[in-house]
Amino acid sequence: MFKPTKKQVSAVIGSTVLIGMVAILAYAAVIFTPGKQPIGYVGQPTLSNYNVTSGNSQVYRGMYNLADWSGQFTCYPVNSVGYVDLNAPCFPSGASSPLDIQAASGVRLIGTLSDSSTAPAGVEFSTAASPIG
Numbered sequence: 001m002f003k004p005t006k007k008q009v010s011a012v013i014g015s016t017v018l019i020g021m022v023a024i025l026a027y028a029a030v031i032f033t034p035g036k037q038p039i040g041y042v043g044q045p046t047l048s049n050y051n052v053t054s055g056n057s058q059v060y061r062g063m064y065n066l067a068d069w070s071g072q073f074t075c076y077p078v079n080s081v082g083y084v085d086l087n088a089p090c091f092p093s094g095a096s097s098p099l100d101i102q103a104a105s106g107v108r109l110i111g112t113l114s115d116s117s118t119a120p121a122g123v124e125f126s127t128a129a130s131p132i133g
Contacts, residue, residue, distance in 0.1 A: 044061075046059070047059050047060075048060070052078050052079070052082050054080065055078075055079050058076065058078060059076050060073070060075050072094070073094075073095035075089060075091060075095070076088065076089055
């Protein structure tokens, strides 16, 4: 009866693992196409207050898509034990709804500041001057 040594068993296991890793890498190389990957940014969620015991905290998250300069801003309530209610967004129609209302009424204000160290001052913000028009 054949009884393999520890060295032979180790060699078989090592070879099997190596073959498996090569197969996985080959599969990944065929599937992964850099030009087809999404471009953007998903920001880290941020709490309005890290002490959530009051039950009045919210969690905010921003996402950005570089391809078309679009994005999304989400907000959800956090209860007093830290549960985030994903079924009750702060802005049911999305954050763009309140911003659109502000823009239409002329009360939306975007604050800017020049980077001049000698005389910092407000700088007019205009979408006409931006590269996205």
